[in-house]
Amino acid sequence: MQAVGIIVEYNPFHNGHAYHLEQAKKQTESDCVIAVMSGHFLQRGEPALVSKWSRTKMALDAGADLVIELPYSFSTQKADTFASGAVSILDQLEVHSLCFGSEHGNIESFLDIIKLLEIHEQELSLQIQHEIKKGNSYPKAVSLALSHIISEPVALNLTQPNNILGLSYVKAIKKQLASIKPHTITRIQSHYHDEELSSSSITSATSIRHALFQSSLDVNELANYMPQHVLTSLMDYKKTFGTFHTWEHYFPFLKYRLMTMSPASLQEIYEIEEGIEYRLLSSIKEATSFEDFINKVKTKRYTRTRLQRMCVHILTDTSKEQMQPDQSSCSYIRLLGMSAIGRKYINHIKKRSSVPIVSTVSQYKLEDLLIDVKATDVYSLALNEPIRSTFLKQEYTLPPIMK
Amino acid sequence: MQAVGIIVEYNPFHNGHAYHLEQAKKQTESDCVIAVMSGHFLQRGEPALVSKWSRTKMALDAGADLVIELPYSFSTQKADTFASGAVSILDQLEVHSLCFGSEHGNIESFLDIIKLLEIHEQELSLQIQHEIKKGNSYPKAVSLALSHIISEPVALNLTQPNNILGLSYVKAIKKQLASIKPHTITRIQSHYHDEELSSSSITSATSIRHALFQSSLDVNELANYMPQHVLTSLMDYKKTFGTFHTWEHYFPFLKYRLMTMSPASLQEIYEIEEGIEYRLLSSIKEATSFEDFINKVKTKRYTRTRLQRMCVHILTDTSKEQMQPDQSSCSYIRLLGMSAIGRKYINHIKKRSSVPIVSTVSQYKLEDLLIDVKATDVYSLALNEPIRSTFLKQEYTLPPIMK
Numbered sequence: 001m002q003a004v005g006i007i008v009e010y011n012p013f014h015n016g017h018a019y020h021l022e023q024a025k026k027q028t029e030s031d032c033v034i035a036v037m038s039g040h041f042l043q044r045g046e047p048a049l050v051s052k053w054s055r056t057k058m059a060l061d062a063g064a065d066l067v068i069e070l071p072y073s074f075s076t077q078k079a080d081t082f083a084s085g086a087v088s089i090l091d092q093l094e095v096h097s098l099c100f101g102s103e104h105g106n107i108e109s110f111l112d113i114i115k116l117l118e119i120h121e122q123e124l125s126l127q128i129q130h131e132i133k134k135g136n137s138y139p140k141a142v143s144l145a146l147s148h149i150i151s152e153p154v155a156l157n158l159t160q161p162n163n164i165l166g167l168s169y170v171k172a173i174k175k176q177l178a179s180i181k182p183h184t185i186t187r188i189q190s191h192y193h194d195e196e197l198s199s200s201s202i203t204s205a206t207s208i209r210h211a212l213f214q215s216s217l218d219v220n221e222l223a224n225y226m227p228q229h230v231l232t233s234l235m236d237y238k239k240t241f242g243t244f245h246t247w248e249h250y251f252p253f254l255k256y257r258l259m260t261m262s263p264a265s266l267q268e269i270y271e272i273e274e275g276i277e278y279r280l281l282s283s284i285k286e287a288t289s290f291e292d293f294i295n296k297v298k299t300k301r302y303t304r305t306r307l308q309r310m311c312v313h314i315l316t317d318t319s320k321e322q323m324q325p326d327q328s329s330c331s332y333i334r335l336l337g338m339s340a341i342g343r344k345y346i347n348h349i350k351k352r353s354s355v356p357i358v359s360t361v362s363q364y365k366l367e368d369l370l371i372d373v374k375a376t377d378v379y380s381l382a383l384n385e386p387i388r389s390t391f392l393k394q395e396y397t398l399p400p401i402m403k
Numbered sequence: 404m405q406a407v408g409i410i411v412e413y414n415p416f417h418n419g420h421a422y423h424l425e426q427a428k429k430q431t432e433s434d435c436v437i438a439v440m441s442g443h444f445l446q447r448g449e450p451a452l453v454s455k456w457s458r459t460k461m462a463l464d465a466g467a468d469l470v471i472e473l474p475y476s477f478s479t480q481k482a483d484t485f486a487s488g489a490v491s492i493l494d495q496l497e498v499h500s501l502c503f504g505s506e507h508g509n510i511e512s513f514l515d516i517i518k519l520l521e522i523h524e525q526e527l528s529l530q531i532q533h534e535i536k537k538g539n540s541y542p543k544a545v546s547l548a549l550s551h552i553i554s555e556p557v558a559l560n561l562t563q564p565n566n567i568l569g570l571s572y573v574k575a576i577k578k579q580l581a582s583i584k585p586h587t588i589t590r591i592q593s594h595y596h597d598e599e600l601s602s603s604s605i606t607s608a609t610s611i612r613h614a615l616f617q618s619s620l621d622v623n624e625l626a627n628y629m630p631q632h633v634l635t636s637l638m639d640y641k642k643t644f645g646t647f648h649t650w651e652h653y654f655p656f657l658k659y660r661l662m663t664m665s666p667a668s669l670q671e672i673y674e675i676e677e678g679i680e681y682r683l684l685s686s687i688k689e690a691t692s693f694e695d696f697i698n699k700v701k702t703k704r705y706t707r708t709r710l711q712r713m714c715v716h717i718l719t720d721t722s723k724e725q726m727q728p729d730q731s732s733c734s735y736i737r738l739l740g741m742s743a744i745g746r747k748y749i750n751h752i753k754k755r756s757s758v759p760i761v762s763t764v765s766q767y768k769l770e771d772l773l774i775d776v777k778a779t780d781v782y783s784l785a786l787n788e789p790i791r792s793t794f795l796k797q798e799y800t801l802p803p804i805m806k
Contacts, residue, residue, distance in 0.1 A: 252655075252656075252784070253655075253656065253659045255784075256656045256659070256660075256781070256784055257659075257660070259777065259780040259781060259784075260718075260719060260720035260777060260780070260781060261720070265720075285780070285792070285795065286792060288788045288789065288792070315663075316663060317663035317664070317668075374662065374663060377662040377663070377688070378659065378662060378663060381655070381658075381659055381662075385691045386691060389688070389689060389691070392688065
C-alpha cells in the first residue's frame, strides 16, 4: 500500500483543499492520503477557527485516510521548523511522496533553488543576517539575499507564502535524508491573503474566515466555496459551542498575563528576544483589542505573523526551555482520525514504528504531549461553561475519529 | 499635635466603622486620625468591593485625617504579618496610640495573654505545630495550644477574628519596640461573618456585601447601616465603573493561569507549599466558579481564607522571592488621602521620616511599589474597556485625595 503525505491546517477546509487532496492521491498514484494537520494553534500564530476534532472530521469526509496532529512545538513555528516536524512525521509513517500546493507549481524550480542554497550557503547566511539587521522580515531577507548573491534570475518567487513553505518541505526532506519524493500542485486561487470572496468556486481561507465573522453572513453564499459537509460542520460547531475561535477571545487572558509579567519573566518565553519584551509590555496597557495591540507593536522587522506567534507562546506560557528549539523531529505520532484504509495502513506501520503512536491521551504520560494538552486547555477558554468542560474532556478521552 | 492610628479595610465603610473612628479620636484624645487601609486586595484574600480611591474618600468623609495604603505585601497576609506592616507604618508616622475594635474590648486581657505567650513561647510553638499537623487551622491551633498549656482560663476568646487581629497588633507593637499605646474598643455588632442584615443600625460588612449583590436590593434599606455619603459613593462607583469587584470577576483569569502552570511553577508562588499545588491543579479544570473551586479544594487545614490568599498570589503572579517574608516593616508610606489636619501632620513628620513618603506613583521607581501597581493592574481587569484604562491611569497619576 502506497501513501502520500500532505501538510495542512484546514482553517477551514475549502474547495482548493479538496482539489489538492484529490490531486495528491491521483498524481502520486497512492492508496492512502496522510494529512499532518496543525492542532489548535496555527503557523501564523492564530487559534484555529474550530477545534482540531471538527477539522479532522472535515478532512476524513473529504477523503483523507489518516489525520495526524502536528504538535504545538512545530505548528506554531516559522516555516523551516514547521516543515521539519511535519516531514519527520511523514517519514516515520513511510509515505512515498509529499504533495504540497504552491503558487509556483513546478517541483524542478524548488530542487534547483535548493542546490543554489547549498552552494552559496555561507555567504547567503551572512547576507540574510545583514538584511535582517537592516530591519527586513525573514522571508523578505531570504528573497533579497538571493537576488544579491545569485546572478541568474530565480524562477521561484519567494515572497509568496506557499512557495516559502514548499521550499521548507523540500529542504526538510533533504536534511532528514527522508526517502520521500516531493511533488507540487499549482494552487488555483487568486491570493492567499485575499479578504474578499472570489467569483470562482475557489477562494482563500482568509476570505472565508472574514465572511464567517460578518453579521450579514449568508451561509448559502459560502456553499460555493466548500463542500456541503464542511459548511454543515462549521454551522454545527457554532451551534454546539456558541462561537468560532478568534484571537479576540483570548485577548483578555493575554493582556492579564502580560500585566503580571516582568521583562525578565517575559524573556523566558519562547521567541521573546532582542528587547521586544519592553515594547510588548509598554503597549499592552493601552491596547483595547488584539488587533489594536498588534498594530501598536508591529514594525517592518516584527511582522504580524512573528508577533502573533510570540503572543501564542505568552498565552500558553511556553518557555524557551520547553521548546527545545534544536529538536527537529517529532517524538510521537498522535492519531486524530482514520478511514478504513488509514486504519489498515497504521496497523501495518505500527509494528516497526520507532516512536509511540498515541490514540488516546489519557493512556500516555509524555512530556511533549503536555504542551499540546495545555494548548487545548487554553484553547477551550473561548467557550462558556458548562460547554467548556465537556469540550475539554474530548482531549483526554476521545479516541481517533473513525470514518 | 497628637495622632491615633487605626487599621482598616472598609469593605465597605459602615456605622460600626464610624463609631470606631469617632471613639478612637475621642478616647485617645487625639487631634489627628491616621487610617492604614488595605489596598485592592484584602486580608481575607479577596478583592475589595470598590477601589482604594473610593474607600479613601469614604474614610476622609467620615473623619479620617490621613489614609495610608497598607501595601499588598502586608495586606494579603495572615494576621501577624498584616499587623507588622500596619504597625510599622503607624510607628513611622509617630502615632501616640493604636486603637482597634475587638470582640473582647478590654486591653488588659490582650496584655496578659502576651505575657503568657512570652513565658510559654517554646512549648506553645511546639504545641501549635502539633495541632497544625493534626489538621487544625492556625487560629484554631493557637487556641487549642493555649488551652492545653495554660492552666488558668484565658479571658480572651481567640476564635473571634477581631480578637486575633488585635492580639497581633499588640504583639507587633511589643516586637517592634514601638512607642505606641494599644487601646481597644468593643465592637458593637452581632457577628463578623453574619450574612443577614441586622435589626440595629450596626451590621457586619459581610451582610452589607451580601445585600449589595442581591438583585432585589433596596438601596434605602442599606441607609440604616452606613452614612449617607458612603451609600452615595457606592452607588456612584457602580454607575461609573459598571460593577462592584468580586472574586467571580477574576476567576476566569485564575483558571486560565492555573491551566498554564506546572506543579513546579506553582510552587514558586508565595504560600504554595506542602503539596497543595497538586490539589489546586487537579480541581481547577472541573471548577465552574470561584465558589465551586474553593469548595472543592478546602479542608479543615486549608481554610477558605488561606486558600483565597493563595489564589490572590497566583492571580497576581507573586512569587516567594518577591514577598521576602522576613521583612517585617514597610519601606515606604503611600498617601491615599488627607484632610487639612492630615496635611499639616504629614508635613511635620516628612522632614524626619526615614522612609519615602509617596504621593504620586509616577514619581517613584520602587521595587516594592511595583507589586502594588501590579495588584491594581490586575484589579482593573474586572472593568470593561474603555473604563478600565481610565481607572488604571489613576494609579499612576492621581495625587492623594484632599478633603
